[in-house]
Structures are given as structure tokens and as C-alpha cells.
Amino acid sequence: MLAQQTVLVVGGTGRTGGRVVGQLLDRGVNVVAIVRSAVRLPAGVAGHPGLTVVEADLLSLTDEDLAQHVQGCDAVISCLGHVINLRGIFGPPRDLVTRATSRLCRAIEASKPGEPVKFILMSSVSVDHPGNLDPRRGVLEKVAMWLLSVAIPPTKDNQRAADFLHSDIGTDNAFLQWVAVRPDTLREGDKTDYSLHEFLVSSLFKPDNTNMSNVAHFMCELATNPDTWGDWVGELPVIINPASADSRGGRP
Template sequence: MKVLVVGASGATGRHLVNQLLIQGNEVKVIVRSTQYLPDAWKDNTKVQIITASILELSDEEMGKHVSDCNTVASCLGHNMNWKGIYGTPRRLVTDATKRLCSAIKTSSSNHPVKYVLMNTSGNQNRDLVEPISFAQKCVIGLLRVLLPPHVDNEKAADYLRTVIGQNDKHIEWVAVRPDGLIDENEVTEYEIYPSPIRSAIFNAGKVSRINVGHFMSELINDDKLWNKWKGQMPVIYSKASVSNSEK
């Protein structure tokens, strides 16, 4: 299996690439700079590093990069500083998703390509009834005004839901919604739910970035797991976080 990963240099993207390599996949990564990539990737014949800004690639280049891949995975996000939050591109995740999906559709693949998007538990799946409190609705409304990255995450998932949909012959998708992200060095037990089981704003749980990378890799490699969650927006929590919510 060959997987294209965008956002591979980020904190979660690195874990995803490592998990994919552990499972024996070939991996392409598109990164703006190789400066902070692990040396182990640079010396690994199963890793192809493409140095480019994802939104500056031509349609032809984008098509070339996806044409031999079974899966495209996006761990793109915005840096949590002033430039990352309020600078350009404000629709990095959405625009990259649109362009990658367009490239997949125009490629010569004769089978559906998997698209795995890392999203956020603060974004509702509007294909389901996911009730939230009035207070949380108010906070989400403020986030849409004050934090462009939140809107970017919403629009990227909405593009998959409403434009790609459930029956596209070229693309199957899953949008993974992690709760509060933390750093850990090893994969631990985690649990997956169709919708949040706690408030992402007022009672957020935790999940390690390595667990998110592991789950995304499992989705890519395990067809049974993929068929369970395709076309959905599963929420991931570390098991300890779920246990604490039940106390």
C-alpha cells in the first residue's frame, strides 16, 4: 500500500508516518521543508519526500503525486501563533482537501482511493443529530468569528460530507475527530465513538497524538475497520479519558 501524507511534519503527522512505516506501507510526504524531518525518514527507501507547498503545486503536479497512491491522509493544520491563526492561507485544510480530491478524481485509478482527514471534536457531524448545549453553541459561534482555523476544519469536513458524499466512485473518506491532543511516546488503549461523548468545549477529554496516528494508520490498512467508519466522522479518546468521564 502506498500512502500520500500531507502535514507529515506536524506533531500528529509524524506519528502517522511512523505508524504507516511500522505496518509496512510505502509513504510519500509533501512538506515545505525537510529541516525538521527525522533522519530515519531520509534514509528509508520506503519514504519519498517531496519538498513543496501543497497549495502551490500545479494541478498536473498534484495529479502526479496522487496517481500511484491507494490512500491520501491529511494531518494539515494551522500553527497556534498569530501568523498561523490569522495569516494566510486561511483555508489551508479546506483548499488542500478540495485540490487533492480533484486530483484523485482525474487520476487513472480504477478503484476508490481512501481519504483520511484529521479534524477536531469541536466540529459537529451534521449528518447526525449531535446535540450540544446552548452555551457550547455560543462558544462555537464565537470561534467561527475569532478563530479562522476552526472554520477551516468545519469547511474541510463539510466538503467531504456534502460534495464527495457517501457514493462517490473515486473517493471514500473518513474524518477523524480527536479530542484534546496531548503528547505521549507510546500507543495506549483508546476508544472510538460515532459522536462526542463529552463536551469538546467545557469537558474535553484527551487523546495522544500517537494514538491518533495509530488509529488513522489502522483505518488505512484494515479494510474491516475502514468499512465500519467510511463516510463518518469518528471521535477518538484515550481510554483513560473515557474512564474519567464515566466517574
């Protein structure tokens, strides 16, 4: 019998993070959720015996507090993101995702787990593979991406968080391993089949769709299924809905 798993989730009050919390609890996984306001957690999870809620501003927690929260967790899932309004996009903290990612990873290292902890980041197709492995974007798209990164702070923040995992954590860290999941345009809707790709398959000008339920399902699979983890560890998989994928294939 598998040992009881515990997963720390940040961003659990968000559209995708809330689905992650619900799906993990449905799988019988213990969840620790650090949230700014517990009332924003999805209906149905409040009072669940497998859920521990820590009501706190993640970036204001001390290093010691963070290390204590990650202690004993098998995986950490971050679905944090800049709230889509003027304050969320242009106000502080502009480095929300990068800072949360680096602090959580350093807290995992400080806790010196016996087995590497899985760190799963919700990233975006606006993020380029830090190893320059994606197909080259066209000139117009490159210009558009550059303008976006200058004008829209979350674009640069998401890229820096992925760069941090790729360059600073790398693939031979004794205490943690990572996957950065890159969905395309997020949609409501039920869990469907979905396809996974090692590299970008669409362009900024012809985006694909990704149901948030599918992102949550894949993140939960990464956290709980060793085969799925083994397939994607250290990578930045792109996840899209099947109707979007048409004949472009994808990794099973």
C-alpha cells in the same frame, strides 16, 4: 500476500503527521510525503527506503502535479493544520485545510483510480457532524462555538473541510471514499488503548484527551486494515484516550 501499499501523507512534518509517517513505514507501507521542508520530518524516517519526499508548498502545486502525486496511491492522509502561532492562526491561508482537502480530492478524481482511494482527514471535536447527527450542544456551548468560529479562523476552516467531504464528495463517489477523524485535546505520550465513538461524547467545557500516537495509529489502521475502513467509511469518528472514555462506551 497483500500488494505493496502506498500512502500519500500531507502534514508529515507536524506532531501527528510525523507519527503517521513513522508508523506507516514501520508497517512496511511506502509513503510519499509532500512537505514544505524535509528537515522538519521526524528523526529516523529520513533516508528510509520506503519514503519518497516531495519538497513543495502543497497549495502552490498545479492540479497536474497534484494528480501525478496521488496517482498510484491507495490512501491519502492529511494531518495539515494551522501552526499554533499568531501567523498560523490569523494569517493566510485561512482556508488551508479546506483548500488542501478539496484540491487533493479533486486530484484523486482526476487520476481516475480503478479502486476508490481512501482519504483520511485529521479533523477535530470542534467540528460538528455535517449531517447534524451529534448530540445537541448546550446553549452556552453553542454560543462559545460560534464565538470561536468567528474569532479563530481554523475552527471554521476545519468545519468547512468536513462539510466538503460530507456534502461535495458524499458516500457514492466512484474514485474516493473518506473518513474524518475527530480527536479531542491532543497530548504527547505513547500509543495506548483508545476508544472510538460515532458522535461527540464530551463538551468544549469538559474536554477529553487524545494522544497523538493514538490518532496516528487509528489513521494507519484506516489506511491499511480493510475491516477498520469498512467500519468507519463516510463517518467522523471521535477518538479519545481510555481514561477519558470512562463509562461512555464506544464502538469496538
